[in-house]
Amino acid sequence: MSQPDQSQTRPPAIEITGLRKTYRAANGQPAKEALKGVDLTIPAGSIFGLLGPNGAGKSTLINILAGLVRKTAGQVRIWGFDQDVNPRQSRAAIGVMPQELNLDPFFTPRGALDMQSGLYGVPRSEWRTDEILALIGLSDKADAYSRSLSGGMRRRLLLGKALVHTPHVLVLDEPTAGVDIELRQMLWRNVRKLNEQGMTIILTTHYLEEAEQMCDEIAIINHGAKIAQDKTPTLLSRLDAKTLVISPEDGHDGTLPRIDGVQAEARPDGTLGFTYRRGQIPVETILQAVHDAGIRIRELATEEPDLEDVFLALTHNAQAA
Numbered sequence: 467m468s469q470p471d472q473s474q475t476r477p478p479a480i481e482i483t484g485l486r487k488t489y490r491a492a493n494g495q496p497a498k499e500a501l502k503g504v505d506l507t508i509p510a511g512s513i514f515g516l517l518g519p520n521g522a523g524k525s526t527l528i529n530i531l532a533g534l535v536r537k538t539a540g541q542v543r544i545w546g547f548d549q550d551v552n553p554r555q556s557r558a559a560i561g562v563m564p565q566e567l568n569l570d571p572f573f574t575p576r577g578a579l580d581m582q583s584g585l586y587g588v589p590r591s592e593w594r595t596d597e598i599l600a601l602i603g604l605s606d607k608a609d610a611y612s613r614s615l616s617g618g619m620r621r622r623l624l625l626g627k628a629l630v631h632t633p634h635v636l637v638l639d640e641p642t643a644g645v646d647i648e649l650r651q652m653l654w655r656n657v658r659k660l661n662e663q664g665m666t667i668i669l670t671t672h673y674l675e676e677a678e679q680m681c682d683e684i685a686i687i688n689h690g691a692k693i694a695q696d697k698t699p700t701l702l703s704r705l706d707a708k709t710l711v712i713s714p715e716d717g718h719d720g721t722l723p724r725i726d727g728v729q730a731e732a733r734p735d736g737t738l739g740f741t742y743r744r745g746q747i748p749v750e751t752i753l754q755a756v757h758d759a760g761i762r763i764r765e766l767a768t769e770e771p772d773l774e775d776v777f778l779a780l781t782h783n784a785q786a787a
């Protein structure tokens with residue numbers, strides 16, 4: 467897991483203030499404001515999730531961090547280095563595993579890692595090619611052409627390339643999109659190991675369950691603006707809705723009691739769902755109303771919200787606003 471005592475003494479891994487990006491109009495497309503003044507602080511030592519629907523602006527933000535996209539306005543500090551003032555140091559502090567499999571087909575994994583080490587100005591005596599090949603499980607493919615590697619192996623090589631300069635911050639852009647379970651588990655094992663060694667990890671993912679399991683803290687971006695940021699458990703507890711699921715005894719005719727502040731539904735599987743706010747309605751109120759309606763209870767269960775519920779609630783509210 468992360469190292470909270472270190473994160474308290476260290477400056478944040480990333481500090482973004484007022485970040486804006488407007489893509490200029492081109493090819494008949496109007497200008498697009500992809501980031502609308504984002505403030506974001508990512509604690510050192512964390513595994514941090516950046517979530518948002520397609521087109522929210524996550525890749526734009528990551529590409530700005532990586533130095534691949536030029537920001538329109540705002541300030542970006544990576545490991546304390548301002549991108550505009552200390553571009554070399556800020557670039558050296560971050561490694562990015564991109565979404566696309568942009569590998570030169572004629573390079574071997576060893577060649578690609580050596581080349582990347584050279585590009586980052588790592589002194590030859592400090593090249594970690596063999597160590598990284600072992601970490602990503604490609605030692606036995608070290609000298610095979612990249613074009614002969616499977617999709618999963620190429621992805622692992624991209625992770626390796628992001629690590630050659632031993633960055634303080636590792637960014638993974640949708641690392642597990644479309645990969646099989648085995649590779650996903652291997653990636654997460656590596657991520658946890660690197661985090662235990664002190665590396666700050668930032669990842670974007672569409673898999674909310676994954677974010678829930680992996681990330682200490684999460685920010686949600688929607689339409690180019692940050693709409694939430696919190697420790698993962700706090701974010702989950704912000705949605706205090708809970709659902710009581712009742713299986714009625716046979717013979718129930720489907721009628722539902724009306725209870726103020728409770729959303730009741732008859733579900734296709736024959737159960738009755740009562741969704742309520744924990745802080746507002748005592749569960750006894752629901753049970754009493756069910757009893758008064760003459761419904762006999764065979765079984766009771768409760769459902770807690772998960773990150774998907776939080777995500778939907780937040781992005782829905784932001785759209786409505």
Ligand SMILES: Nc1ncnc2c1ncn2[C@@H]1O[C@H](COP(=O)(O)OP(=O)(O)OP(=O)(O)O)[C@@H](O)[C@H]1O
Pocket residue numbers: 489490498499500518519520521522523524525526527
């Ligand atoms: N080079 C570009 N030129 C013009 N518009 C762009 C460019 N790149 C991205 N956009 C637009 O900016 C917005 C944000 O895109 P971005 O790729 O950052 O979103 P995202 O959250 O990463 O989405 P996804 O999860 O689909 O990758 C989108 O509306 C996208 O169409």
